[in-house]
Amino acid sequence: MSIKLRKAKREDSSCILKMLHDLGHSDGVAEIRTTESDLLTNIFSDQPVAYAMLILVDEKVAGFLIYSWKWATFTGQREMYMQAIYVSPEYRRNGVARSAMSKLASMASDSGCTRIEWYVVKDKTMNNGFYESIKSHVLEHMEIRRVAGG
Template identity: 35%
Template sequence: MSNFTVRKAKKEDMVHIMKKIIELAAFEGYPEGPKITASDLERDGFESDCPYFFCIVVEQDETNKIVGYALGNYAYSSWTGRAMYLEDFYVDPELRGLRLGHKLFKEMCKMARDTGCHRIDWHCLVDNNLATKFYESHGAFDVCKAESRTCYRITNDEILNIANL
Protein backbone atom coordinates (compact mmCIF):
# COMPACT_ATOMS: atom_id res chain seq x y z
CA MET A 1 0.00 0.00 0.00
CA SER A 2 1.14 3.51 -0.79
CA ASN A 3 2.12 6.02 1.83
CA PHE A 4 0.64 9.49 1.75
CA THR A 5 1.78 12.80 3.17
CA VAL A 6 -0.43 15.73 4.12
CA ARG A 7 1.34 19.08 3.72
CA LYS A 8 0.79 22.74 2.98
CA ALA A 9 0.44 23.43 -0.71
CA LYS A 10 3.19 25.21 -2.61
CA LYS A 11 2.88 27.66 -5.48
CA GLU A 12 3.96 25.00 -7.97
CA ASP A 13 1.09 22.76 -6.81
CA MET A 14 -1.55 25.18 -8.11
CA VAL A 15 -1.64 23.70 -11.63
CA HIS A 16 -2.56 20.35 -10.04
CA ILE A 17 -4.98 21.96 -7.58
CA MET A 18 -6.77 23.64 -10.50
CA LYS A 19 -7.27 20.21 -12.09
CA LYS A 20 -8.69 18.93 -8.79
CA ILE A 21 -11.02 21.94 -8.57
CA ILE A 22 -12.36 21.04 -12.01
CA GLU A 23 -12.73 17.37 -10.96
CA LEU A 24 -14.67 18.42 -7.87
CA ALA A 25 -16.91 20.72 -9.89
CA ALA A 26 -17.66 17.88 -12.32
CA PHE A 27 -18.35 15.51 -9.41
CA GLU A 28 -20.83 18.05 -8.01
CA GLY A 29 -22.50 18.40 -11.41
CA TYR A 30 -21.04 21.81 -12.30
CA PRO A 31 -18.24 21.12 -14.82
CA GLU A 32 -18.41 24.70 -16.15
CA GLY A 33 -18.44 26.22 -12.65
CA PRO A 34 -14.84 27.24 -11.95
CA LYS A 35 -13.96 30.59 -13.52
CA ILE A 36 -10.44 30.92 -12.13
CA THR A 37 -7.10 29.69 -13.47
CA ALA A 38 -3.98 28.21 -11.93
CA SER A 39 -2.39 31.66 -12.37
CA ASP A 40 -5.18 33.18 -10.26
CA LEU A 41 -4.46 30.63 -7.54
CA GLU A 42 -0.73 31.36 -7.69
CA ARG A 43 -1.30 35.11 -7.48
CA ASP A 44 -3.96 35.03 -4.76
CA GLY A 45 -2.35 32.40 -2.58
CA PHE A 46 1.36 32.98 -3.01
CA GLU A 47 2.07 36.39 -4.56
CA SER A 48 0.07 38.51 -2.17
CA ASP A 49 1.21 40.11 1.09
CA CYS A 50 -2.02 38.81 2.59
CA PRO A 51 -2.90 35.51 0.87
CA TYR A 52 -6.59 35.12 0.11
CA PHE A 53 -6.63 31.39 0.81
CA PHE A 54 -4.78 28.49 2.35
CA CYS A 55 -4.46 25.07 0.83
CA ILE A 56 -3.28 21.72 2.12
CA VAL A 57 -2.76 18.65 -0.03
CA VAL A 58 -2.52 14.89 0.25
CA GLU A 59 0.40 13.64 -1.79
CA GLN A 60 1.21 10.06 -2.72
CA ASP A 61 4.79 9.53 -1.56
CA GLU A 62 6.04 7.28 -4.39
CA THR A 63 4.74 9.43 -7.25
CA ASN A 64 4.47 12.87 -5.61
CA LYS A 65 0.98 12.99 -7.15
CA ILE A 66 -1.56 15.19 -5.39
CA VAL A 67 -4.58 13.00 -4.65
CA GLY A 68 -6.61 15.35 -2.45
CA TYR A 69 -6.79 18.87 -1.18
CA ALA A 70 -8.55 21.26 1.17
CA LEU A 71 -8.79 24.92 0.24
CA GLY A 72 -10.17 27.59 2.50
CA ASN A 73 -9.67 31.01 4.00
CA TYR A 74 -9.65 32.71 7.34
CA ALA A 75 -12.77 34.50 8.46
CA TYR A 76 -14.01 36.30 11.52
CA SER A 77 -17.13 35.62 13.53
CA SER A 78 -18.74 38.23 15.73
CA TRP A 79 -19.74 35.36 18.02
CA THR A 80 -16.57 33.27 18.24
CA GLY A 81 -13.77 35.42 16.83
CA ARG A 82 -11.28 33.76 14.53
CA ALA A 83 -12.75 31.21 12.18
CA MET A 84 -12.02 29.30 9.00
CA TYR A 85 -14.16 28.82 5.94
CA LEU A 86 -13.59 25.64 3.96
CA GLU A 87 -14.29 26.19 0.26
CA ASP A 88 -13.23 22.80 -1.15
CA PHE A 89 -12.49 19.40 0.34
CA TYR A 90 -11.67 16.62 -2.11
CA VAL A 91 -10.01 13.21 -2.29
CA ASP A 92 -9.70 11.29 -5.55
CA PRO A 93 -12.68 8.92 -5.78
CA GLU A 94 -10.57 5.79 -6.27
CA LEU A 95 -8.70 6.47 -3.02
CA ARG A 96 -11.69 7.13 -0.78
CA GLY A 97 -11.96 4.69 2.08
CA LEU A 98 -8.22 4.86 2.86
CA ARG A 99 -8.81 7.51 5.56
CA LEU A 100 -7.04 10.17 3.50
CA GLY A 101 -9.99 12.51 4.05
CA HIS A 102 -9.60 11.96 7.78
CA LYS A 103 -5.87 12.84 7.57
CA LEU A 104 -6.68 15.97 5.55
CA PHE A 105 -9.48 17.01 7.93
CA LYS A 106 -7.23 16.42 10.96
CA GLU A 107 -4.51 18.63 9.47
CA MET A 108 -7.05 21.37 8.80
CA CYS A 109 -8.24 21.17 12.40
CA LYS A 110 -4.63 21.44 13.58
CA MET A 111 -4.28 24.61 11.47
CA ALA A 112 -7.45 25.98 13.08
CA ARG A 113 -6.16 25.16 16.56
CA ASP A 114 -2.71 26.59 15.87
CA THR A 115 -4.11 29.88 14.51
CA GLY A 116 -6.66 30.33 17.29
CA CYS A 117 -9.71 29.62 15.14
CA HIS A 118 -12.75 28.54 17.11
CA ARG A 119 -14.88 27.19 14.28
CA ILE A 120 -14.79 25.96 10.71
CA ASP A 121 -17.73 26.56 8.38
CA TRP A 122 -18.46 25.12 4.93
CA HIS A 123 -21.21 24.19 2.51
CA CYS A 124 -22.04 20.69 1.33
CA LEU A 125 -24.44 19.58 -1.38
CA VAL A 126 -27.63 18.30 0.22
CA ASP A 127 -27.61 15.05 -1.77
CA ASN A 128 -23.93 14.24 -1.14
CA ASN A 129 -24.65 11.53 1.42
CA LEU A 130 -21.06 10.27 1.53
CA ALA A 131 -19.74 13.72 2.43
CA THR A 132 -22.54 14.34 4.92
CA LYS A 133 -21.78 11.05 6.67
CA PHE A 134 -18.04 11.86 6.71
CA TYR A 135 -18.54 15.35 8.16
CA GLU A 136 -21.06 14.23 10.76
CA SER A 137 -18.71 11.42 11.84
CA HIS A 138 -16.27 14.20 12.72
CA GLY A 139 -18.81 16.09 14.83
CA ALA A 140 -20.09 18.54 12.20
CA PHE A 141 -23.72 19.63 12.25
CA ASP A 142 -26.08 21.23 9.74
CA VAL A 143 -26.27 24.92 10.72
CA CYS A 144 -29.42 25.40 8.61
CA LYS A 145 -31.24 22.82 10.71
CA ALA A 146 -29.63 23.57 14.08
CA GLU A 147 -29.87 27.36 13.98
CA SER A 148 -32.74 27.92 11.52
CA ARG A 149 -30.46 29.77 9.14
CA THR A 150 -30.24 29.87 5.37
CA CYS A 151 -27.41 30.75 3.03
CA TYR A 152 -27.36 33.67 0.59
CA ARG A 153 -24.99 34.81 -2.11
CA ILE A 154 -24.67 37.65 -4.56
CA THR A 155 -22.38 37.34 -7.56
CA ASN A 156 -20.33 39.81 -9.55
CA ASP A 157 -23.18 41.30 -11.60
CA GLU A 158 -25.16 42.10 -8.46
CA ILE A 159 -22.07 43.39 -6.68
CA LEU A 160 -21.34 45.77 -9.55
CA ASN A 161 -24.97 46.88 -9.83
CA ILE A 162 -25.20 47.67 -6.12
CA ALA A 163 -21.77 49.29 -5.92
CA ASN A 164 -22.62 51.55 -8.84
CA LEU A 165 -25.98 52.74 -7.47
Protein backbone atom coordinates (compact mmCIF):
# COMPACT_ATOMS: atom_id res chain seq x y z
CA MET A 1 0.00 0.00 0.00
CA SER A 2 1.44 3.36 -1.09
CA ILE A 3 0.52 6.35 1.10
CA LYS A 4 1.49 9.86 0.13
CA LEU A 5 0.44 13.48 0.50
CA ARG A 6 -0.30 15.67 -2.49
CA LYS A 7 -0.81 19.41 -2.40
CA ALA A 8 -4.50 19.99 -3.03
CA LYS A 9 -5.55 21.90 -6.15
CA ARG A 10 -8.51 24.16 -6.83
CA GLU A 11 -10.27 21.32 -8.62
CA ASP A 12 -10.07 19.24 -5.41
CA SER A 13 -12.23 21.72 -3.49
CA SER A 14 -15.55 19.86 -3.89
CA CYS A 15 -13.94 16.58 -2.77
CA ILE A 16 -12.40 18.31 0.25
CA LEU A 17 -15.72 19.96 1.11
CA LYS A 18 -17.52 16.60 1.08
CA MET A 19 -14.91 15.05 3.38
CA LEU A 20 -14.98 18.17 5.59
CA HIS A 21 -18.74 17.66 6.02
CA ASP A 22 -18.15 13.98 6.84
CA LEU A 23 -15.58 15.01 9.46
CA GLY A 24 -17.91 17.62 10.94
CA HIS A 25 -20.77 15.16 11.25
CA SER A 26 -18.53 12.55 12.90
CA ASP A 27 -17.26 15.23 15.32
CA GLY A 28 -20.81 16.25 16.24
CA VAL A 29 -20.67 19.70 14.61
CA ALA A 30 -24.26 20.95 14.53
CA GLU A 31 -23.86 23.43 11.69
CA ILE A 32 -21.16 23.33 9.02
CA ARG A 33 -21.12 26.67 7.22
CA THR A 34 -17.94 26.24 5.16
CA THR A 35 -18.66 26.46 1.42
CA GLU A 36 -16.66 25.61 -1.66
CA SER A 37 -16.27 29.37 -2.18
CA ASP A 38 -14.72 29.60 1.31
CA LEU A 39 -12.19 26.92 0.39
CA LEU A 40 -11.34 28.65 -2.89
CA THR A 41 -10.89 32.00 -1.15
CA ASN A 42 -8.96 30.83 1.90
CA ILE A 43 -6.93 27.86 0.67
CA PHE A 44 -6.59 28.24 -3.09
CA SER A 45 -6.07 32.00 -3.45
CA ASP A 46 -2.89 33.97 -4.08
CA GLN A 47 -2.65 34.67 -0.33
CA PRO A 48 -4.00 31.57 1.42
CA VAL A 49 -4.67 31.57 5.14
CA ALA A 50 -4.44 27.76 5.26
CA TYR A 51 -3.11 24.93 3.11
CA ALA A 52 -4.60 21.57 2.15
CA MET A 53 -3.01 18.26 1.33
CA LEU A 54 -4.82 15.21 0.02
CA ILE A 55 -3.94 11.88 1.56
CA LEU A 56 -3.59 9.36 -1.26
CA VAL A 57 -3.57 5.58 -0.88
CA ASP A 58 -2.47 3.85 -4.06
CA GLU A 59 -3.25 7.12 -5.89
CA LYS A 60 -6.87 7.22 -4.59
CA VAL A 61 -8.07 10.03 -2.32
CA ALA A 62 -8.31 8.63 1.20
CA GLY A 63 -8.52 11.86 3.20
CA PHE A 64 -7.10 15.32 3.73
CA LEU A 65 -5.04 17.52 6.02
CA ILE A 66 -5.54 21.26 6.45
CA TYR A 67 -2.86 23.25 8.23
CA SER A 68 -1.58 26.78 8.73
CA TRP A 69 1.46 28.43 10.25
CA LYS A 70 1.69 30.19 13.58
CA TRP A 71 4.41 31.77 15.65
CA ALA A 72 5.19 30.80 19.25
CA THR A 73 5.40 33.81 21.54
CA PHE A 74 7.68 32.23 24.15
CA THR A 75 10.00 30.22 21.90
CA GLY A 76 10.17 32.71 19.03
CA GLN A 77 9.81 29.81 16.60
CA ARG A 78 7.53 29.00 13.69
CA GLU A 79 4.94 26.31 14.43
CA MET A 80 2.36 24.41 12.46
CA TYR A 81 -1.30 24.36 13.42
CA MET A 82 -3.17 21.38 12.02
CA GLN A 83 -6.71 22.57 11.33
CA ALA A 84 -8.03 19.13 10.43
CA ILE A 85 -7.09 15.59 9.54
CA TYR A 86 -9.63 13.25 7.99
CA VAL A 87 -9.26 9.69 6.76
CA SER A 88 -12.27 8.07 5.06
CA PRO A 89 -13.67 5.14 7.07
CA GLU A 90 -12.63 2.51 4.53
CA TYR A 91 -8.97 3.52 4.95
CA ARG A 92 -8.89 3.66 8.75
CA ARG A 93 -6.95 1.21 10.93
CA ASN A 94 -4.36 0.65 8.19
CA GLY A 95 -1.68 3.14 9.22
CA VAL A 96 -2.93 5.84 6.84
CA ALA A 97 -3.34 8.57 9.48
CA ARG A 98 -0.03 7.62 11.12
CA SER A 99 1.78 7.86 7.78
CA ALA A 100 0.06 11.15 6.91
CA MET A 101 0.99 12.63 10.31
CA SER A 102 4.59 11.49 9.85
CA LYS A 103 4.75 13.15 6.44
CA LEU A 104 3.17 16.32 7.87
CA ALA A 105 5.75 16.32 10.69
CA SER A 106 8.53 16.08 8.09
CA MET A 107 7.02 19.05 6.22
CA ALA A 108 6.85 21.01 9.47
CA SER A 109 10.44 20.18 10.37
CA ASP A 110 11.66 21.05 6.86
CA SER A 111 9.91 24.44 7.28
CA GLY A 112 11.70 25.16 10.57
CA CYS A 113 8.80 24.32 12.87
CA THR A 114 9.46 23.13 16.39
CA ARG A 115 6.03 21.56 16.91
CA ILE A 116 2.56 20.84 15.51
CA GLU A 117 -0.55 21.62 17.53
CA TRP A 118 -4.23 20.83 16.98
CA TYR A 119 -7.58 20.65 18.74
CA VAL A 120 -9.28 17.34 19.44
CA VAL A 121 -12.82 16.34 20.35
CA LYS A 122 -12.51 15.13 23.94
CA ASP A 123 -15.05 12.31 23.68
CA LYS A 124 -13.67 10.63 20.54
CA THR A 125 -11.87 7.74 22.22
CA MET A 126 -10.58 6.19 18.98
CA ASN A 127 -9.01 9.45 17.80
CA ASN A 128 -7.53 10.27 21.17
CA GLY A 129 -6.03 6.78 21.40
CA PHE A 130 -4.38 7.38 18.04
CA TYR A 131 -3.01 10.76 19.15
CA GLU A 132 -1.56 9.17 22.29
CA SER A 133 0.04 6.43 20.17
CA ILE A 134 1.97 9.03 18.17
CA LYS A 135 3.30 10.50 21.44
CA SER A 136 1.30 13.74 21.43
CA HIS A 137 0.20 15.04 24.80
CA VAL A 138 -2.63 17.10 26.23
CA LEU A 139 -1.74 20.60 27.42
CA GLU A 140 -3.34 20.41 30.85
CA HIS A 141 -2.48 24.02 31.67
CA MET A 142 -4.33 25.41 28.62
CA GLU A 143 -7.97 25.78 27.63
CA ILE A 144 -9.64 27.13 24.51
CA ARG A 145 -11.22 30.58 24.70
CA ARG A 146 -13.28 32.14 21.91
CA VAL A 147 -14.96 35.45 21.18
CA ALA A 148 -17.63 35.10 18.52
CA GLY A 149 -19.65 37.56 16.54
CA GLY A 150 -19.41 40.61 14.32
